Amino acid sequence: VRNVPREQKKIMNHENNACEYDDRRDELFVAYLYDDDAAGRPDDAETGERALFAAHLATCALCRRELAELRAVRRQLAEWTPPQPLGPLTTWTTMSAANSPRRVRDRLAEIPAWAQVAAALLLLAVSARMANLQVRYDASGLSVQTGWRVPAQPAAILTSVPEPAGEGWRAELTALEERVRAELRTAASQPQASPSTTAPGDVLQRVRRLIEESERRQQRELALRVAEVRNEIEAQRQADLVRIDRTQRALQQETGLEVQRNRQMMNYIVRTSQTSQR
Amino acid sequence: MTWTDEELVARSIRGDSDSFNQLILRWERPIYALAYRTIGREEDARDVCQETFLRAFRALPAFRGQAKFSSWLYRIALNLCRDWIRRERRAPVVQFPEDVDLSELAAATEPAESIEDLVARRDMTRTVERAMAKLPEDQRTAIILKEYHGLTFQEIADLAGCPLSTIKTRLYHGLTVLRRELAKSGVLTRGEKRPARAEEDHESREQRLRV
Numbered sequence: 001v002r003n004v005p006r007e008q009k010k011i012m013n014h015e016n017n018a019c020e021y022d023d024r025r026d027e028l029f030v031a032y033l034y035d036d037d038a039a040g041r042p043d044d045a046e047t048g049e050r051a052l053f054a055a056h057l058a059t060c061a062l063c064r065r066e067l068a069e070l071r072a073v074r075r076q077l078a079e080w081t082p083p084q085p086l087g088p089l090t091t092w093t094t095m096s097a098a099n100s101p102r103r104v105r106d107r108l109a110e111i112p113a114w115a116q117v118a119a120a121l122l123l124l125a126v127s128a129r130m131a132n133l134q135v136r137y138d139a140s141g142l143s144v145q146t147g148w149r150v151p152a153q154p155a156a157i158l159t160s161v162p163e164p165a166g167e168g169w170r171a172e173l174t175a176l177e178e179r180v181r182a183e184l185r186t187a188a189s190q191p192q193a194s195p196s197t198t199a200p201g202d203v204l205q206r207v208r209r210l211i212e213e214s215e216r217r218q219q220r221e222l223a224l225r226v227a228e229v230r231n232e233i234e235a236q237r238q239a240d241l242v243r244i245d246r247t248q249r250a251l252q253q254e255t256g257l258e259v260q261r262n263r264q265m266m267n268y269i270v271r272t273s274q275t276s277q278r
Numbered sequence: 279m280t281w282t283d284e285e286l287v288a289r290s291i292r293g294d295s296d297s298f299n300q301l302i303l304r305w306e307r308p309i310y311a312l313a314y315r316t317i318g319r320e321e322d323a324r325d326v327c328q329e330t331f332l333r334a335f336r337a338l339p340a341f342r343g344q345a346k347f348s349s350w351l352y353r354i355a356l357n358l359c360r361d362w363i364r365r366e367r368r369a370p371v372v373q374f375p376e377d378v379d380l381s382e383l384a385a386a387t388e389p390a391e392s393i394e395d396l397v398a399r400r401d402m403t404r405t406v407e408r409a410m411a412k413l414p415e416d417q418r419t420a421i422i423l424k425e426y427h428g429l430t431f432q433e434i435a436d437l438a439g440c441p442l443s444t445i446k447t448r449l450y451h452g453l454t455v456l457r458r459e460l461a462k463s464g465v466l467t468r469g470e471k472r473p474a475r476a477e478e479d480h481e482s483r484e485q486r487l488r489v
Contacts, residue, residue, distance in 0.1 A: 073460060
């Protein structure tokens with residue numbers, strides 16, 4: 001029908017009691033419907049056509065009525081709200097944030113100093129092993145050698161370190177080890193301060209709040225259910241009344257017919273008896 | 279200080295995850311609402327919402343800013359909704375599990391609202407949802423984006439990848455179907471309801487034009 005001439009279409013529309021605007025009527029209608037709500041801010045560049053359509057509206061009762069109806073539809077649509085989600089929608093938010101470099105630094109800052117020292121020592125030891133690290137501490141001072149290639153006689157080099165001179169760095173390492181152990185013992189003996197000391201009061205309050213919230217919700221839910229049941233009963237009552245009314249009318253109709261039939265019969269009998277008497 | 283979406287996107291691309299968190303906080307509710315209205319199931323809408331941001335986060339370096347960030351998110355969410363509908367092989371079903379519905383409705387509303395109002399509002403919501411479920415996917419999407427997200431015709435056309443005129447026609451047809459469905463449900467008042475004869479005429483006119 002797209003190829004049907006405009007005049008012919010107008011005649012068809014007129015015969016069908018439909019609007020006689022041109023092919024773009026639906027589009028212009030929608031543009032008018034929504035622009036109207038945008039407080040004079042046109043949604044697209046059809047302001048000229050909009051003015052034309054506005055002029056058409058002034059003369060077309062069908063379009064005016066349809067516009068009013070579609071506005072009513074839009075008002076009903078505005079009533080549709082999705083259920084409010086309980087809790088956060090994107091649970092991975094914190095995960096992704098925790099993986100960011102800044103958060104990693106933050107978390108490192110929370111690790112105790114002794115653990116950081118231990119980790120550093122472990123890393124140092126592993127690195128030294130991997131890099132063939134050789135440390136000498138002798139009269140000429142501390143000397144460090146490293147290299148990925150295995151030296152020809154590593155054992156000889158290591159044993160060539162004079163025993164008395166080695167005492168110094170060993171003593172330092174031992175002292176460091178003792179210090180780390182002491183810090184470890186201190187950390188282990190300290191009670192888990194923050195959560196356990198503040199927990200009971202906070203937890204109690206939170207539990208109380210949760211219970212109150214749950215009770216409120218249950219009460220509201222119950223009230224809603226009661227109201228719903230009441231509505232259903234009312235609807236059922238209305239339906240029953242309509243059914244009773246319908247049945248009653250049918251009965252009345254049947255009774256009326258019966259009465260009419262009896263009356264006709266009586267009339268017939270009376271007429272017959274009168275005829276026989278004559 | 280309130281950053282614009284574009285600024286937050288730029289910062290997120292540079293590795294500032296807090297900026298992306300702000301984008302999530304700003305847009306998760308609209309995306310959830312879009313998903314819920316499109317597929318009609320709360321749990322699945324939540325999943326779509328989460329997946330939308332996950333995909334957006336992964337694809338962020340590729341975001342060049344040709345479109346608005348919100349339009350980009352809407353596109354991702356709509357694609358996910360479309361996948362969901364195809365995977366389920368059915369039209370979006372508006373489900374109202376009684377327990378969930380009532381408790382959430384109660385939790386979501388102000389205490390000042392009376393029970394009668396709540397029930398009436400829930401009935402209205404159900405009616406609108408049922409009417410929306412009758413629409414074809416493309417018409418429903420156009421109406422959701424226009425009515426509830428305030429997108430322009432052009433933005434919807436860009437998202438749907440079709441001409442502007444198609445979007446307007448979809449909106450018109452969608453609203454016409456909704457009018458009929460709402461009138462059937464008795465939601466539209468007598469004065470707002472179109473006379474049967476005129477409606478029939480209009481539909482026959484549409485059919486003729488489509489031939």
